[in-house]
Amino acid sequence: MKSALKIFLYTFLILVVFVPSYYVMQQKKERIKEYEDQIRELKEKNHELSAEQQRLEHDPTYLEAVAREKMGIAREGEVIYHLNRSNK
Numbered sequence: 001m002k003s004a005l006k007i008f009l010y011t012f013l014i015l016v017v018f019v020p021s022y023y024v025m026q027q028k029k030e031r032i033k034e035y036e037d038q039i040r041e042l043k044e045k046n047h048e049l050s051a052e053q054q055r056l057e058h059d060p061t062y063l064e065a066v067a068r069e070k071m072g073i074a075r076e077g078e079v080i081y082h083l084n085r086s087n088k
Contacts, residue, residue, distance in 0.1 A: 056063050067073040074080050 056066065072080055
């Protein structure tokens with residue numbers, strides 16, 4: 001009877017010591033996976049931005065199109081009209 005109680009107490013002690021650390025380890029693994037996903041997304045975004053930068057540096061036609069569209073830059077003598085579209 002005493003040996004069964006000892007086995008139970010040792011088992012309980014092991015569970016008390018290792019289960020919380022196992023839970024913490026699982027949480028850390030989950031966070032690592034989230035960080036890896038975030039890193040992958042940021043690398044993809046970085047690649048897209050690098051390609052955009054190269055295109056802006058080496059393609060004057062594209063640079064002009066971006067400047068006109070995003071920055072509202074016009075050629076000398078041009079007038080830009082902004083039309084507001086309303087849902088009626």
